[in-house]
Amino acid sequence: MRTLIGAALAASLALPATAQTLRPDQVRFRALYKELVETNTTLSSGDCTLAAQKMAAHLKAAGYPDSALHIYTAPGHPKEGGLVAVLPGSDPHAKAILLLGHVDVVEARRADWTRDPFTLIEEGGYFYGRGTSDMKAQVAAWVDTLIRLKEEGFKNRRAIKMALTCGEETSTAFNGASWLAGHERALIDAEFALNEGGAGRLDAKGKPLALTIQAGEKFPQNYQLEVTNPGGHSSRPVPNNAIYHLAAGLTKISAYEFPIQTNDATIQFFTKMAPQVGGEMGAAMAAFAKNQADRHAISVLSSDPGYNGILHTTCIPTLLSAGHANNALPQRADANINCRIFPGTTVEQVRDTLIRVVADPQIKVTATDKRSEVTKVPPPLTPQILTPVQNVAAKIWPGTPIVPLMAAGATDAAFLIPVGIPTYGLSGMFGDPDGNGVHGLNERLRVGSVYDGRDFLYEVVKIYANAK
Numbered sequence: 001m002r003t004l005i006g007a008a009l010a011a012s013l014a015l016p017a018t019a020q021t022l023r024p025d026q027v028r029f030r031a032l033y034k035e036l037v038e039t040n041t042t043l044s045s046g047d048c049t050l051a052a053q054k055m056a057a058h059l060k061a062a063g064y065p066d067s068a069l070h071i072y073t074a075p076g077h078p079k080e081g082g083l084v085a086v087l088p089g090s091d092p093h094a095k096a097i098l099l100l101g102h103v104d105v106v107e108a109r110r111a112d113w114t115r116d117p118f119t120l121i122e123e124g125g126y127f128y129g130r131g132t133s134d135m136k137a138q139v140a141a142w143v144d145t146l147i148r149l150k151e152e153g154f155k156n157r158r159a160i161k162m163a164l165t166c167g168e169e170t171s172t173a174f175n176g177a178s179w180l181a182g183h184e185r186a187l188i189d190a191e192f193a194l195n196e197g198g199a200g201r202l203d204a205k206g207k208p209l210a211l212t213i214q215a216g217e218k219f220p221q222n223y224q225l226e227v228t229n230p231g232g233h234s235s236r237p238v239p240n241n242a243i244y245h246l247a248a249g250l251t252k253i254s255a256y257e258f259p260i261q262t263n264d265a266t267i268q269f270f271t272k273m274a275p276q277v278g279g280e281m282g283a284a285m286a287a288f289a290k291n292q293a294d295r296h297a298i299s300v301l302s303s304d305p306g307y308n309g310i311l312h313t314t315c316i317p318t319l320l321s322a323g324h325a326n327n328a329l330p331q332r333a334d335a336n337i338n339c340r341i342f343p344g345t346t347v348e349q350v351r352d353t354l355i356r357v358v359a360d361p362q363i364k365v366t367a368t369d370k371r372s373e374v375t376k377v378p379p380p381l382t383p384q385i386l387t388p389v390q391n392v393a394a395k396i397w398p399g400t401p402i403v404p405l406m407a408a409g410a411t412d413a414a415f416l417i418p419v420g421i422p423t424y425g426l427s428g429m430f431g432d433p434d435g436n437g438v439h440g441l442n443e444r445l446r447v448g449s450v451y452d453g454r455d456f457l458y459e460v461v462k463i464y465a466n467a468k
């Protein structure tokens with residue numbers, strides 16, 4: 001039963017529909033979402049292939065022929081497979097649109113969580129469970145959209161493709177998006193792709209602050225700093241000590257700031273967020289958007305780790321190891337430097353900068369485990385992309401600004417953009433200011449956010465599928 005306060009909140013904020021008030025199509029969608037969350041897809045003990053098979057079965061039941069459902073696995077990775085599904089379009093000359101989603105989730109230990117992470121629990125206006133937010137709500141919305149379009153006999157000019165992948169959450173794991181880009185480029189070919197990344201932001205009271213659409217992202221790159229030395233007995237110290245060299249180099253890196261960089265997305269982000277955020281931070285955003293040399297604005301923005309991350313390339317030490325015995329001069333000292341590189345800058349350029357900053361020929365700097373390199377400018381936010389988002393959002397969240405975003409973190413867009421598929425992050429799922437426990441404990445998403453986001457994605461996909 002709803003209280004008066006509950007009813008008022010629901011009316012003003014579109015807060016959760018209770019189980020009793022769900023439409024029949026929402027009941028079915030909820031079951032799909034539940035099935036996905038309750039299918040463990042962690043790297044350690046889960047099975048992405050199983051999740052893909054379950055989603056394919058729903059599509060088949062909705063009328064998709066086997067020829068339109070491609071379950072794939074790579075040799076040696078039987079549980080890290082995925083699914084590509086295709087709803088053909090009427091115009092063979094029109095390029096497809098691609099709906100991308102990873103089904104894998106970050107590890108979750110039952111002992112640490114308040115509730116079972118692999119049971120979808122609805123409580124206090126939230127869905128709880130690993131992947132509820134990142135990103136099984138959106139994956140469920142993609143599958144559900146394909147089912148509804150098929151059942152409705154929707155006439156789409158462009159083909160609508162969906163690629164579900166595994167391995168997004170673990171940088172060292174097999175990555176399905178990378179594999180598809182390398183092995184099934186034709187199958188996933190599209191004018192553009194929609195992916196996770198952009199989302200809605202709520203303020204502390206649960207009021208929509210902005211709907212972001214992600215265009216571009218920084219890319220992660222690790223560098224090893226390594227000093228070797230002949231070593232010797234610690235009773236015979238020499239000034240040339242591997243640990244001193246490495247420590248001095250790290251201190252110089254800590255004091256170094258990479259130059260400020262901007263692009264269309266970051267300037268628009270600060271411009272549009274300024275009035276929403278307000279106060280000193282809002283003023284700094286507005287000032288920086290006008291003048292990217294404004295030192296005061298930069299120092300205010302830099303004080304927030306999230307905003308600092310999109311102002312420039314950043315590099316920080318994350319791992320350190322040195323020496324081999326407590327009575328020996330160190331023969332080796334090394335550190336891992338994790339950089340988040342602003343698009344347009346190369347792995348080599350950052351390496352050159354690190355070499356110049358440490359200014360010590362004894363410190364060897366190597367780029368390690370190169371994953372992806374987004375050297376291209378972010379995909380443009382053309383009216384073709386933005387207008388449908390604005391129109392549909394205006395109906396569901398009137399007055400909420402659409403804000404372009406370049407993400408400081410990384411998504412699978414990093415694998416599609418380099419092979420010529422512009423990829424945008426658009427989820428329509430509004431999250432809380434604290435990050436919703438994504439990758440952490442008690443991951444959750446507001447019930448109302450899930451249903452509204454699903455409606456939003458369905459409508460937007462329909463418009464894109466028939467756009468010129």
Ligand SMILES: [Zn+2]
Pocket residue numbers: 102134135168196
């Ligand atoms: Zn994710």
